[in-house]
Amino acid sequence: KCIYILNGPNLNLLGQRQPEIYGHETLADVERACAELARAAGVEVQLFQSNHEGEIIDTIHRARAGAAGIVINPAAYTHTSVAILDALNAYDGPVIEVHISNVHQREAFRHHSYVSLRADGVIAGCGVQGYELAVARLLRLIA
Numbered sequence: 001k002c003i004y005i006l007n008g009p010n011l012n013l014l015g016q017r018q019p020e021i022y023g024h025e026t027l028a029d030v031e032r033a034c035a036e037l038a039r040a041a042g043v044e045v046q047l048f049q050s051n052h053e054g055e056i057i058d059t060i061h062r063a064r065a066g067a068a069g070i071v072i073n074p075a076a077y078t079h080t081s082v083a084i085l086d087a088l089n090a091y092d093g094p095v096i097e098v099h100i101s102n103v104h105q106r107e108a109f110r111h112h113s114y115v116s117l118r119a120d121g122v123i124a125g126c127g128v129q130g131y132e133l134a135v136a137r138l139l140r141l142i143a
């Protein structure tokens, strides 16, 4: 079995980008932690990051055949993208939405998520540990 971890725009800069909000750990650190967790349960992890909405949608389409579940941090597209919501609605497996920061404590435009209409669970404000929490939840859901 394989799960996808999808990250949207600017998350390639994790560790360098507004570290007071997003912390000092990099996406590679996140990937390592998640892969270890999943591998212990006999599950592979594939990590994708893109700054382009269409590439995220293409990856969700590939997940239809290739992934038992999806962890997604759509970043800013969370708050804007009906297209990503539609792509997730065409995907059958469990979806967990992650936000590193507590979006509800921030600007009002971050309080609404299109992706939450589809997500089976949402984790926000747990820092990059949120990815591990999301993987743990997915592993339970696909077990």
Ligand code: DQA
Pocket: 009, 010, 073, 074, 075, 076, 077, 078, 098, 099, 100, 101, 102, 103, 110
């Ligand atoms: C984010 C929150 C979004 O509002 C923001 O645009 C991001 C990251 C988070 O992980 O906290 O880029 O999804």
